[in-house]
Amino acid sequence: MINFHYSRASDVADAVQQIRADPAAKFIAGGTNLLDLMKEDVERPSLLIDITRLPLKTVGETAGGGVRIGALVPNSDFSYHPLIEQRYPVVSSAIRAGASQQLRNMASTGGNLLQRTRCAYFYDTVTPCNKRTPGSGCSAINGINRGHAILGTSEACIATHPSDMCVALLALEATVHVAGPKGERAIAIADFHRLPGDTPQRDTNLDRDEIIIAIELPAQGFAKNYTYLKIRDRLSYAFALVSVAVGLEMDGGTIRQARLALGGVAHKPWRDFAAEAALNGQVASPETFRRAADVLLRDAKGFAHNTFKIELARQAAMRALTQAANGTPQSQSNKKIA
Amino acid sequence: MAQFTAPCPPREGDISRRSVLQGAVALGALGPVRAADVVPHAAIAVDHKSQVSKPMTSYIGTATSRIDGHAKVTGGAKYAAEFNVPGLVHAFVVASTIAKGRILRIDASEALRVEGVIDVLTHEKRPRMADTDQAYKDDVAPEGTPFRPLYDGRILFNGQPVALVLAERWEIARLAASLVHVEYEQEAHVTDPYRQREAAFVLPEPAKSRGNAAEAFAAADVRHQGEYHVPIEHHNPMEPFASTVTWDGGGKLTVYDKTQGVQNVQRYVCSIFDMNPDDVRVVSPFVGGAFGSGLRPQYQVVLAVLAARALERSVRLVLTRQQMYSLGYRPAMIQRIELGATTGGTLNAITHDAITVTSQYEDFYRNETTWSGLLYKSANAQYTHKLTRLDLPTSCDMRGPSATTGVYALESAMDELAVALSLDPLELRLRCYSDRDQNNGDVPFSSKNLRECYRQGAEMFGWEKRNREPRSMRDGSELVGWGMATGVWEALQVPITVRIKLTANGHAEVACATSDIGTGTYTIMAQVAADALGLPLDNISIKLGDSTLPQSPVEGGSWIAASVSNGIVTTSNAIREELLRLAKRVPDSPFANATSDEVALADGRLVSRLDASRAISIADVMRVGAVDRIEQEKSTSFANDGKHAHNAHSALFAEVKVDEQLSVIRVTRIVSAVAAGRILNPKTAHSQVMGGVVWGIGMALHEETLIDHKFGRIMNANIAEYHVPVNADVHDIKVIFVEEQDHIVNPLGIKGLGEIGLVGVAAAIANAIYHATGKRVRDLPITLDKLQR
Numbered sequence A: 001m002i003n004f005h006y007s008r009a010s011d012v013a014d015a016v017q018q019i020r021a022d023p024a025a026k027f028i029a030g031g032t033n034l035l036d037l038m039k040e041d042v043e044r045p046s047l048l049i050d051i052t053r054l055p056l057k058t059v060g061e062t063a064g065g066g067v068r069i070g071a072l073v074p075n076s077d078f079s080y081h082p083l084i085e086q087r088y089p090v091v092s093s094a095i096r097a098g099a100s101q102q103l104r105n106m107a108s109t110g111g112n113l114l115q116r117t118r119c120a121y122f123y124d125t126v127t128p129c130n131k132r133t134p135g136s137g138c139s140a141i142n143g144i145n146r147g148h149a150i151l152g153t154s155e156a157c158i159a160t161h162p163s164d165m166c167v168a169l170l171a172l173e174a175t176v177h178v179a180g181p182k183g184e185r186a187i188a189i190a191d192f193h194r195l196p197g198d199t200p201q202r203d204t205n206l207d208r209d210e211i212i213i214a215i216e217l218p219a220q221g222f223a224k225n226y227t228y229l230k231i232r233d234r235l236s237y238a239f240a241l242v243s244v245a246v247g248l249e250m251d252g253g254t255i256r257q258a259r260l261a262l263g264g265v266a267h268k269p270w271r272d273f274a275a276e277a278a279l280n281g282q283v284a285s286p287e288t289f290r291r292a293a294d295v296l297l298r299d300a301k302g303f304a305h306n307t308f309k310i311e312l313a314r315q316a317a318m319r320a321l322t323q324a325a326n327g328t329p330q331s332q333s334n335k336k337i338a
Numbered sequence B: 001m002a003q004f005t006a007p008c009p010p011r012e013g014d015i016s017r018r019s020v021l022q023g024a025v026a027l028g029a030l031g032p033v034r035a036a037d038v039v040p041h042a043a044i045a046v047d048h049k050s051q052v053s054k055p056m057t058s059y060i061g062t063a064t065s066r067i068d069g070h071a072k073v074t075g076g077a078k079y080a081a082e083f084n085v086p087g088l089v090h091a092f093v094v095a096s097t098i099a100k101g102r103i104l105r106i107d108a109s110e111a112l113r114v115e116g117v118i119d120v121l122t123h124e125k126r127p128r129m130a131d132t133d134q135a136y137k138d139d140v141a142p143e144g145t146p147f148r149p150l151y152d153g154r155i156l157f158n159g160q161p162v163a164l165v166l167a168e169r170w171e172i173a174r175l176a177a178s179l180v181h182v183e184y185e186q187e188a189h190v191t192d193p194y195r196q197r198e199a200a201f202v203l204p205e206p207a208k209s210r211g212n213a214a215e216a217f218a219a220a221d222v223r224h225q226g227e228y229h230v231p232i233e234h235h236n237p238m239e240p241f242a243s244t245v246t247w248d249g250g251g252k253l254t255v256y257d258k259t260q261g262v263q264n265v266q267r268y269v270c271s272i273f274d275m276n277p278d279d280v281r282v283v284s285p286f287v288g289g290a291f292g293s294g295l296r297p298q299y300q301v302v303l304a305v306l307a308a309r310a311l312e313r314s315v316r317l318v319l320t321r322q323q324m325y326s327l328g329y330r331p332a333m334i335q336r337i338e339l340g341a342t343t344g345g346t347l348n349a350i351t352h353d354a355i356t357v358t359s360q361y362e363d364f365y366r367n368e369t370t371w372s373g374l375l376y377k378s379a380n381a382q383y384t385h386k387l388t389r390l391d392l393p394t395s396c397d398m399r400g401p402s403a404t405t406g407v408y409a410l411e412s413a414m415d416e417l418a419v420a421l422s423l424d425p426l427e428l429r430l431r432c433y434s435d436r437d438q439n440n441g442d443v444p445f446s447s448k449n450l451r452e453c454y455r456q457g458a459e460m461f462g463w464e465k466r467n468r469e470p471r472s473m474r475d476g477s478e479l480v481g482w483g484m485a486t487g488v489w490e491a492l493q494v495p496i497t498v499r500i501k502l503t504a505n506g507h508a509e510v511a512c513a514t515s516d517i518g519t520g521t522y523t524i525m526a527q528v529a530a531d532a533l534g535l536p537l538d539n540i541s542i543k544l545g546d547s548t549l550p551q552s553p554v555e556g557g558s559w560i561a562a563s564v565s566n567g568i569v570t571t572s573n574a575i576r577e578e579l580l581r582l583a584k585r586v587p588d589s590p591f592a593n594a595t596s597d598e599v600a601l602a603d604g605r606l607v608s609r610l611d612a613s614r615a616i617s618i619a620d621v622m623r624v625g626a627v628d629r630i631e632q633e634k635s636t637s638f639a640n641d642g643k644h645a646h647n648a649h650s651a652l653f654a655e656v657k658v659d660e661q662l663s664v665i666r667v668t669r670i671v672s673a674v675a676a677g678r679i680l681n682p683k684t685a686h687s688q689v690m691g692g693v694v695w696g697i698g699m700a701l702h703e704e705t706l707i708d709h710k711f712g713r714i715m716n717a718n719i720a721e722y723h724v725p726v727n728a729d730v731h732d733i734k735v736i737f738v739e740e741q742d743h744i745v746n747p748l749g750i751k752g753l754g755e756i757g758l759v760g761v762a763a764a765i766a767n768a769i770y771h772a773t774g775k776r777v778r779d780l781p782i783t784l785d786k787l788q789r
């Protein structure tokens, strides 16, 4: 860990100003990801700009009927907020499926969006990694890749995005509000994270002199028929091998509108309109679910240790759709699969 | 230093603790008083299951809270990295980034320029250290050439210390460590056991084979053969490895070390640095878990002493969690088992072969294979053990070394044989039950109540309701599986010395250089001493974990409880004899003609065993003898008559539920029934076994050190990615202690109880998974992808 300077941002404009002034500066929120990476010498910021005192800590309803969550709302407050629990339970559930209570108390909404991959080579500065050191090579492609991506990979990188929260946000079509030197802009969550392509060093489309100020959830929350199903190597406190967020709008036994997103399978939370199209207007049945899951995984490609994820993702998607359609969402405290 | 008197006030809801204190208060209030006034102490035993209290006269066997528990949970207990002295220097290790080769150049100039950096030690720049292998051999070193940290430029494993940065603050040392540039000449390495499988060499026969197993196997009615795989696993104790070395002036050092054996470390340090034994004191009052990783002195203690001698200052070195993966580990192993049986389900052939791994420089191994022919009766048995070398540190003992892994393979194979025989797996165990140790002269056991473990365990579990067919039991979307296995461990004991100082006011200090690695040694020592000296528990103080105390070997192999307890009894007997000698001087002494076995110590008095009304208080005896204390130091060794085998046993029953669609595994119930001689403290014993079961869940489902063989580096060297069970993985665990009286193993009938809790658990779970799914996975850990394939 290298020495660094520390400063506190007085307001959003000041934060943007400070980050522009120093190309090696970084914002710090909960620090649960950044500090670990600094200790491993993966991140080597010259300056930490503490944004934890900025007034971005409220959860409130928007004029359009949605809900806006400040970037510094802790993950636990986000998850347990009554508005979120009632209207967007899939988000509450997804957040609770991640990390531990202690970490969720520290972690911020903005930081969760920007958490970096858990690829072991990315963390170990001794090994080549294109994401950490562009052009050095990808150690995972022919190395240990059991946890790696099966969709949207490139020759340069096969890492996954580890967030649970973001999978639910993607299913709900959330918007990310950011502020930068040119003012504020809104980025659809689907456009926020990137595929690795030949620039795996860039995880997102956020510019380096921009700050996340809020997340906005649209009015439709799929609160009746939803689930977040996370499959991992132990029953808690582990990153997803595969996870599925589902929201269904049902009309009796028929699916009027479906949302389906996968986590743990790609460099970004994964959503596929064709898979949702295979559900929309169909009777909720095992055959329908199987067809949709097949579409969802049609381009999946495994590597030496992670081919199992393709079938696992297919089965998990079918199960999650069943849970959502039946109104029996996965519990995050009772670890029995519903 | 490591002094411990039961210090804590009683707390609500802590029945055993409160009960013990009741007796203590009754006596403690009286101080040095006449014998006639003494109220007999009445410790109340807590029946573990029912929580019903009944009067009892003994601390031994009574559930007793740890006497050091209060200090531990309030931060009063100090660990190796927590001893502070003014002017402490902080050290940080620079670790090699290649697995094999040679250091060409080390450039520390940039690190040395950092403000607050004092020095950087390397193999080229360090004080003198010994240059013979012999000097680096600790008490429990295997054959070979022990690793010498910062000795020369050779790289033997990835993560090997290559430089040590010394700075005024830890953060500075860590920063400077990242600025030390090392150039290597790299050589081809190998870290994959499967690539080195053919290169494995045969070790001396682990035990004499009997009969002709190959022929018997070929002729058997029913045969099973299988290959079983266990990966490298790391200990991951909560406390990191650390040493604080204080420079006491004139070259004298006090070394606060995380270790399972202070005297082992003391001898080792003296030998490497050619120091006078009086100049090195090693202290380790508390150990935050070690599980075998602290049996041998680790490199941090060498480096910390080296630095203290270089600077003539006090130095602390704490390894990071990542760096702890450059210490020892449970060796990966490949085991092949062949079992041949009659259709009636009796074994006639056992072949157990193992290949395990070690470093290039030392040959660490234990006997995985011989447990098979010990546990089951078979006229023919054959064992082969091969070892293969990798460019890794030397493997080492890890909880239940050899039995944990050997019995996993054996008990999986027995389950498969039961399937082949269409026999209930428990019934098969009973048909193959062995009342004798056929490996070692076909002798009987000093005691073996495994039959009762099977019976009580099965009853509590409800085993009789099991449907033998795989995939026959379900609970909604989950397949339910029931599996069982046997556990076995040796009842070991080692020579030990105990000193007891008894003062006229009825207080005793018990001292021995052993460790308490978290198992509850402080507490059982106090319990045994209280009973042996006839004093309340709170009048006993315990000193341990200090190399200046009377001799003790390392704490391992579950041998300390039996050894130190019997040692306390030996020394207490000497105290009693001395009291009797003095008591004879009392005018009209009731003991004028008494022999030493006619008297006992009880309730602070010397009492006649023949006539309880004949008694004199300890205070009176000492007054007459004109002494204010009696001190005795005695060694105890354990003669083995060679006519009995000494073993502890267990029976494990496991229930798993496996989601049929997704293969997610939950271990919903475990019953562990243990026969391990006399149970000194049911409360800490229960914790030991429960901890073993949790570990077994991890071994079965989670634990695996992942090495990238291209780089020869461990890629999950942290506890976010190296998985052990979390609370959600642990459900219902029931522990039964089966009555087992043993008058042969040692006077107190103790067998020890650390390793046995783990042995067999992984097999019971693996067998339950087979029963649930019909799928046999023979390589650990059983992750869900292995069920999908």
Ligand SMILES: Cc1cc2nc3c(=O)[nH]c(=O)nc-3n(C[C@H](O)[C@H](O)[C@H](O)COP(=O)(O)OP(=O)(O)OC[C@H]3O[C@@H](n4cnc5c(N)ncnc54)[C@H](O)[C@@H]3O)c2cc1C
Pocket (backbone or CB within 6 Å): A026, A027, A028, A029, A030, A031, A032, A033, A034, A035, A036, A051, A071, A072, A075, A097, A098, A099, A100, A103, A106, A107, A108, A109, A110, A111, A112, A113, A114, A115, A162, A163, A164, A165, A210, A211, A212, A213, A237, A238, A239, A240, B720
């Ligand atoms: C052991 C462990 C297990 C975990 N398990 C899971 C899991 O199972 N599932 C899961 O989803 N997550 C998991 N996490 C990750 C956790 O969710 C993230 O670490 C956390 O959400 C990051 O939030 P933070 O506020 O602490 O971010 P920080 O560490 O403070 O920051 C992370 C990054 O975001 C940037 N940043 C922060 N806020 C802003 C902002 N407002 N605008 C612009 N940039 C910003 C920082 O500069 C930094 O680069 C785990 C973490 C740990 C340590």
Ligand code: SF4
Pocket (backbone or CB within 6 Å): A117, A119, A120, A121, A122, A128, A129, A130, A131, A132, A137, A138, A139, A140, A141, A156, A157, A158, A159, A200
């Ligand atoms: S998968 Fe991506 S993060 Fe991992 S080593 Fe390859 S480039 Fe680096």
